[in-house]
Amino acid sequence: VKVHITVNGVPSDAEVEPRLLLVHHLRDTLGLTATNIGCDTTSCGACTVLLDGESVKSCTVLAVQADGAEVTTMEGLSPSPDELHPVAAAFRQEHGLQCGFCTPGMVMAAVGLLHEHPRPTEREVREGLEGNLCRCTGYHNIVRAVLRASGQDPDAADEAAPDLVAPGFSTGSGA
Amino acid sequence: VIPAEFDYVRPESVDAAVALLGERGDDASLLAGGHSLLPLMKLRFAVPELLIDIGRLEELQYVRLDGDEIAIGAGTRHATL
Numbered sequence: 001v002k003v004h005i006t007v008n009g010v011p012s013d014a015e016v017e018p019r020l021l022l023v024h025h026l027r028d029t030l031g032l033t034a035t036n037i038g039c040d041t042t043s044c045g046a047c048t049v050l051l052d053g054e055s056v057k058s059c060t061v062l063a064v065q066a067d068g069a070e071v072t073t074m075e076g077l078s079p080s081p082d083e084l085h086p087v088a089a090a091f092r093q094e095h096g097l098q099c100g101f102c103t104p105g106m107v108m109a110a111v112g113l114l115h116e117h118p119r120p121t122e123r124e125v126r127e128g129l130e131g132n133l134c135r136c137t138g139y140h141n142i143v144r145a146v147l148r149a150s151g152q153d154p155d156a157a158d159e160a161a162p163d164l165v166a167p168g169f170s171t172g173s174g175a
Numbered sequence: 176v177i178p179a180e181f182d183y184v185r186p187e188s189v190d191a192a193v194a195l196l197g198e199r200g201d202d203a204s205l206l207a208g209g210h211s212l213l214p215l216m217k218l219r220f221a222v223p224e225l226l227i228d229i230g231r232l233e234e235l236q237y238v239r240l241d242g243d244e245i246a247i248g249a250g251t252r253h254a255t256l
Contacts, residue, residue, distance in 0.1 A: 001183060017180070018180075018181055018182065018183035018226065019177070019178045019179070019180055019181060019216075021177065021213075040177070040217070041214055041217070042210060042213075042214055054254065057210075060209055060210055060213045060214065061209065061213075062183070062206075062209065062213070062226075064183050064185075064228070065206075065209065065228065065230060067185075
């Protein structure tokens, strides 16, 4: 099947098997390896990319489903290494990564989240990123980074939500 | 490539999708977003011969007020709701 997908602003045409996953198309056909494959079962979010501006887990999208669409990966997010996208810059500033494996997915999910909620609360950030797992358990600084990227002061957000059970944890109970 | 081989079609209308389903019966599966079906296909719990992609059928995507009821199209995405 022929697919025409614009990746990071660059149109690409390819002949693919229907069963080819989008993440494999990005990594193996197009050589864009920033997008990681973590669990391959739609659980971890490491493969998150933007599909027509919305975050999707690319291990659970067929390349043919992205035909005619625009895909943005980590490679295409920032204009240049010296001019980082605000979310990428905030991850660096707040040290929102440890081993870095989840980072491309976290950043792309955060971009999608901030597109829908430009000024999220800390809880909204945690809930918005609940589909992305960090095996280093470095969530605290990731949340701080997303708050920072939204123009908020993460320290002020910490003080505003003192009822959290523990930093880095969301009980999901709403309590 | 992880799932088994299958054919893929993206019909232009609900009528065309229904006709395909009628022709292929149990050999075909409907694909909307795929977040339930694709993991099953990766595990080979589902092995359809044909995927009928209805993910772009705008006929199925709506949230509208019908009298005193709210009608939600079967293809309406969770994000839209």
